[in-house]
Amino acid sequence: MTNSKLKLGIRMGAYGGVATIYLCLVGIIETFSDRDIITGIISLGHTLLFLTALVTGYLNMQQVDKLINPAHQVVEKAPKPKDTIHSAVAGIITGISLVILVLVLDRFNIRDMLVNASPKLFELLLLEKGVTPTMVSLLPFGQGLAAGMLRLVVFSTVLGLVGGTLYLLPPTRRRSIMLGIAMVVLLGLLSDLMRIALNKPGWSEGFYKLIYTGRGLSSQGAVITLVATAAITSAWRYIPDSYTRVISVITAWLPTWIRITLASLLSVSLLLRLAWFLGIENVYPPILPDCPGLITSNISLTNCTEWISQGLSAPQESTEGGLASSAPAVSAAITLADSLMLLGIAASIFLLLVRTVQMSMSSDIQKWPAPPLQKLERAQRLVTLYLGVAALLFIPGVVGVYPSEVLVMVGLYVVMGLGLNIVVGMAGLLDLGYVAFFAVGAYSMAVLTTVDASVGGAQLSFWGALPLVVVITGIAGLLVGAPVLRMRGDYLAIVTLGFGEIARFLALSDWFKPALGGAQGIIKIPDIHIGGVEFVGPQKLYYLILVSCLIAYFITARLKDSRVGRAWGAMREDEQVADVMGVNTTAYKLLAFAMGALIASVSGAIFAAKLGTIYPHSFNVQVSITALGLLIVGGIGSLPGVVVGAFALVGLPELLREFSEYRMLFYGAAMVIMMLVRPQGLLPSARRGHKLQGNERDQDDWMRIAAESEAAGSESSG
Amino acid sequence: MPHLLESRRLLKDFGGLNAVDHLDFHIDEGEIVSLIGPNGAGKTTFFNLITGFYPADDGKVLFDGHNLLGLSPYQITELGIARTFQTVRLFQEMTILENVMVGQHCRGRSGVLGAVFRPPRYRAEEARIRKKAEEQLAFFGSRLGGYRLDQMANSLSYANRRRLEIARAMGTEAKLILMDEPSAGMNPKETEEIASLIGKLRDERGFTILVIEHDMKVVKGVSDRVVAMDYGHKIAEGTYENVANDEHVIEAYLGRKATREDQDAS
Ligand SMILES: Nc1ncnc2c1ncn2[C@@H]1O[C@H](COP(=O)(O)OP(=O)(O)OP(=O)(O)O)[C@@H](O)[C@H]1O
Ligand SMILES: [Mg+2]
Numbered sequence: 001m002t003n004s005k006l007k008l009g010i011r012m013g014a015y016g017g018v019a020t021i022y023l024c025l026v027g028i029i030e031t032f033s034d035r036d037i038i039t040g041i042i043s044l045g046h047t048l049l050f051l052t053a054l055v056t057g058y059l060n061m062q063q064v065d066k067l068i069n070p071a072h073q074v075v076e077k078a079p080k081p082k083d084t085i086h087s088a089v090a091g092i093i094t095g096i097s098l099v100i101l102v103l104v105l106d107r108f109n110i111r112d113m114l115v116n117a118s119p120k121l122f123e124l125l126l127l128e129k130g131v132t133p134t135m136v137s138l139l140p141f142g143q144g145l146a147a148g149m150l151r152l153v154v155f156s157t158v159l160g161l162v163g164g165t166l167y168l169l170p171p172t173r174r175r176s177i178m179l180g181i182a183m184v185v186l187l188g189l190l191s192d193l194m195r196i197a198l199n200k201p202g203w204s205e206g207f208y209k210l211i212y213t214g215r216g217l218s219s220q221g222a223v224i225t226l227v228a229t230a231a232i233t234s235a236w237r238y239i240p241d242s243y244t245r246v247i248s249v250i251t252a253w254l255p256t257w258i259r260i261t262l263a264s265l266l267s268v269s270l271l272l273r274l275a276w277f278l279g280i281e282n283v284y285p286p287i288l289p290d291c292p293g294l295i296t297s298n299i300s301l302t303n304c305t306e307w308i309s310q311g312l313s314a315p316q317e318s319t320e321g322g323l324a325s326s327a328p329a330v331s332a333a334i335t336l337a338d339s340l341m342l343l344g345i346a347a348s349i350f351l352l353l354v355r356t357v358q359m360s361m362s363s364d365i366q367k368w369p370a371p372p373l374q375k376l377e378r379a380q381r382l383v384t385l386y387l388g389v390a391a392l393l394f395i396p397g398v399v400g401v402y403p404s405e406v407l408v409m410v411g412l413y414v415v416m417g418l419g420l421n422i423v424v425g426m427a428g429l430l431d432l433g434y435v436a437f438f439a440v441g442a443y444s445m446a447v448l449t450t451v452d453a454s455v456g457g458a459q460l461s462f463w464g465a466l467p468l469v470v471v472i473t474g475i476a477g478l479l480v481g482a483p484v485l486r487m488r489g490d491y492l493a494i495v496t497l498g499f500g501e502i503a504r505f506l507a508l509s510d511w512f513k514p515a516l517g518g519a520q521g522i523i524k525i526p527d528i529h530i531g532g533v534e535f536v537g538p539q540k541l542y543y544l545i546l547v548s549c550l551i552a553y554f555i556t557a558r559l560k561d562s563r564v565g566r567a568w569g570a571m572r573e574d575e576q577v578a579d580v581m582g583v584n585t586t587a588y589k590l591l592a593f594a595m596g597a598l599i600a601s602v603s604g605a606i607f608a609a610k611l612g613t614i615y616p617h618s619f620n621v622q623v624s625i626t627a628l629g630l631l632i633v634g635g636i637g638s639l640p641g642v643v644v645g646a647f648a649l650v651g652l653p654e655l656l657r658e659f660s661e662y663r664m665l666f667y668g669a670a671m672v673i674m675m676l677v678r679p680q681g682l683l684p685s686a687r688r689g690h691k692l693q694g695n696e697r698d699q700d701d702w703m704r705i706a707a708e709s710e711a712a713g714s715e716s717s718g
Numbered sequence: 719m720p721h722l723l724e725s726r727r728l729l730k731d732f733g734g735l736n737a738v739d740h741l742d743f744h745i746d747e748g749e750i751v752s753l754i755g756p757n758g759a760g761k762t763t764f765f766n767l768i769t770g771f772y773p774a775d776d777g778k779v780l781f782d783g784h785n786l787l788g789l790s791p792y793q794i795t796e797l798g799i800a801r802t803f804q805t806v807r808l809f810q811e812m813t814i815l816e817n818v819m820v821g822q823h824c825r826g827r828s829g830v831l832g833a834v835f836r837p838p839r840y841r842a843e844e845a846r847i848r849k850k851a852e853e854q855l856a857f858f859g860s861r862l863g864g865y866r867l868d869q870m871a872n873s874l875s876y877a878n879r880r881r882l883e884i885a886r887a888m889g890t891e892a893k894l895i896l897m898d899e900p901s902a903g904m905n906p907k908e909t910e911e912i913a914s915l916i917g918k919l920r921d922e923r924g925f926t927i928l929v930i931e932h933d934m935k936v937v938k939g940v941s942d943r944v945v946a947m948d949y950g951h952k953i954a955e956g957t958y959e960n961v962a963n964d965e966h967v968i969e970a971y972l973g974r975k976a977t978r979e980d981q982d983a984s
Pocket of ligand 2: 761762898
């Protein structure tokens with residue numbers, strides 16, 4: 001047993017070694033070492049290097065667990081603490097693999113073949129750069145090659161050990177620690193975004209300064225993140241409950257008129273801000289009114305009246321980031337609404353506190369409010385909805401221009417993903433050429449609206465063209481659908497892949513050049529506007545995309561749970577049987593293609609108007625792959641999964657542009673890991689999850705029953 | 719009175735092998751007819767021809783005054799024929815209720831616009847579909863009803879999967895249900911239940927039933943009439959006793975091996 005465990009450790013260590021050497025030679029470690037996770041302490045490159053050793057140790061322990069608990073064993077044996085020694089072995093082997101790499105780098109020049117085997121990588125591996133000197137001085141082996149290699153092995157061993165120990169912790173604690181580490185890495189990665197979003201005058205600056213410094217987290221920020229995440233995850237299971245309780249207390253104790261007033265004040269404030277942003281100024285009003293009193297938190301009545309009168313007496317000098325002076329009435333109204341709202345909230349909290357104290361003094365449990373379940377649920381839904389809407393409306397103003405741009409890209413892919421989800425997730429038709437519909441939408445919008453006289457000529461407005469675009473793309477969907485009606489699975493995938501490419505080549509071709517502009521594409525596509533509001537810039541486009549996402553989501557959600565959705569589902573499960581059960585599969589296939597196409601066309605149309613210029617090269621196969629990939633990551637068939645998948649596959653890479661070289665590598669790795677670890681996706685639709693849990697047991701039952709009855713059958717007939 | 723379903727000289731030629739060979743067959747409204755015959759006799763192929771699964775090479779199938787040949791399977795279902803499969807073919811990743819609601823598909827009209835905007839007409843139709851589906855499932859008592867409605871079809875036991883297939887066929891509001899070996903893979907008790915179920919389907923629900931069955935106890939118990947097939951031909955027809963004692967039938971079942979080999983050799 002020990003022997004096989006040792007072998008296991010060596011094998012896992014070798015895997016870990018291969019993985020880290022791969023990461024090194026691909027160049028990831030080096031590129032990533034320019035990015036700090038914790039400023040001055042550890043770079044992203046080393047984080048990755050160390051995480052590999054940690055994960056190796058962890059996975060090794062998991063394998064040990066599997067080894068001592070073979071399948072179907074009734075009593076589970078837990079791996080013992082002393083088994084961590086094998087994780088340490090795995091760590092040592094990983095470390096030794098790296099040492100071999102270091103030696104090779106030292107002795108031979110392999111740069112001709114492997115361009116990333118650079119001197120810098122060498123320095124990084126010897127831990128001379130990219131990590132804090134303190135960390136190195138923990139192991140004072142001195143300078144030079146031998147010392148560096150020794151350090152490498154010791155670090156890997158310790159990390160392997162830590163990984164193994166992590167596995168032995170009780171699941172809840174393990175989860176909170178792992179999430180804590182993940183959160184530190186994530187926040188470190190997002191430091192640029194956070195700087196843009198938070199590091200500006202106002203309440204957010206203090207928060208930013210607390211956690212970040214330079215281009216990464218500060219050391220105190222890392223500790224805070226770790227502790228806070230761990231605390232929140234451990235408390236997580238209580239949160240929904242207390243949320244319900246808070247709402248039940250609010251609904252029971254706050255008089256209705258106060259609740260309604262507060263909600264309306266919030267709405268007024270929000271709407272005024274929106275109107276302000278979209279119609280009056282390009283600057284987004286600050287989140288909280290610019291009242292100095294709030295930040296220093298000496299709230300007093302005189303202060304409040306002062307803010308109000310300040311707000312009312314606007315125009316005032318236009319401070320940067322503050323309410324500008326061009327629309328005094330609106331700015332005053334916003335300030336007034338905000339101030340009243342804050343006052344109201346403060347008063348209600350006070351009121352609630354008083355009631356709470358009274359209640360706990362009387363120690364009569366019965367008196368705690370317990371509104372009827374139905375009412376409570378409704379209230380909860382309302383509050384959640386309201387907060388959700390408020391957050392969605394606020395986001396672009398809070399995060400700033402670049403992150404809004406990222407959100408716009410994510411939104412475009414969410415719309416596309418929802419459309420593709422109809423074709424692939426609901427109807428089960430594997431379409432790899434989905435970009436074709438996105439392209440048709442974009443191009444038809446471009447041709448219909450461009451003010452460039454050499455192409456098009458209709459010169460419609462965006463809204464005038466949109467219905468036509470949708471119809472044209474829907475017809476394109478039928479045209480693609482018709483020839484592939486008899487195809488299934490792989491064949492369908494290949495043929496649609498071809499269609500996607502054909503669409504691009506048609507746009508590129510000389511033949512269509514007069515209409516579509518060839519390789520130069522179509523320019524001068526006008527901006528979108530509603531009334532006087534011009535939707536230029538990502539912060540404003542965001543709202544447009546948000547609305548399209550919501551509409552697409554609504555449509556797909558309703559389709560999913562309907563006669564049409566069931567027919568698609570039946571077709572996905574078994575096309576022949578669906579036909580025999582009365583579903584006209586030909587018609588429903590075409591319908592699926594058309595619906596998918598017309599949803600994608602909206603995404604394409606906005607894309608065209610957003611850029612103002614489109615080229616065939618924007619519509620390559622990668623768009624299709626990404627759209628399909630986000631379905632897989634999110635969980636095929638699941639609508640929230642589309643949103644999560646889009647954030648993971650479009651949002652994250654956009655935020656980490658400097659690593660775009662490795663984007664495809666990460667996609668690939670994400671897909672493989674996804675398929676191995678969580679084939680049902682991050683947010684599986686209920687049914688997939690079910691299948692993967694219950695199926696095997698069913699299969700066993702099935703076999704057993706079939707065998708039994710066969711035996712019984714042969715008895716009776718014999 | 720014309721027959722409910724009638725096939726005339728129906729032919730299916732699988733590249734030289736006549737799986738169904740100029741078969742004349744009929745079933746009347748309210749009848750329960752069993753189709754028997756050794757393995758490979760062409761029974762399932764006959765079902766596949768009736769339901770439009772395969773195109774026939776010659777002959778005619780008349781149902782309720784319509785010629786079925788040339789129609790698509792979904793059109794045939796709409797006319798009122800439903801079937802179950804020899805190997806269970808459910809919509810695995812749909813719920814039990816949804817499986818039966820798909821059966822109701824051909825009795826509905828609403829499309830994309832209805833689904834998105836949900837006008838009263840859509841809601842009424844959806845409610846009706848749901849009610850009908852629940853009615854069919856209620857026929858099987860607690861086995862498929864109650865809390866199970868929202869479980870995935872693949873969570874069911876084998877026998878219940880077979881029951882769900884029957885419920886789904888009932889859900890199409892067919893006049894005629896074709897069952898392909900409903901008791902295959904069931905234990906004796908379950909088989910008995912299936913037999914009484916077939917009777918109830920006709921007596922309480924008014925379905926006409928054509929059933930392929932290997933279990934002679936079931937055949938004996940349920941059939942008004944038995945038709946025996948071999949090599950795509952009808953070799954006997956009549957009451958259970960007549961057919962069971964028919965010499966062709968006995969020969970077909972006992973002498974199968976020898977003759978098959980003969981045929982293969984030739
Ligand atoms: N799709 C097909 N292509 C070629 N031959 C087929 C096809 N389907 C059935 N056959 C052949 O037709 C003959 C009749 O098959 P069929 O499945 O109808 O028999 P069956 O009476 O249902 O038998 P069983 O009792 O085993 O179900 C068999 O010889 C079979 O091999
Ligand atoms: Mg058969």
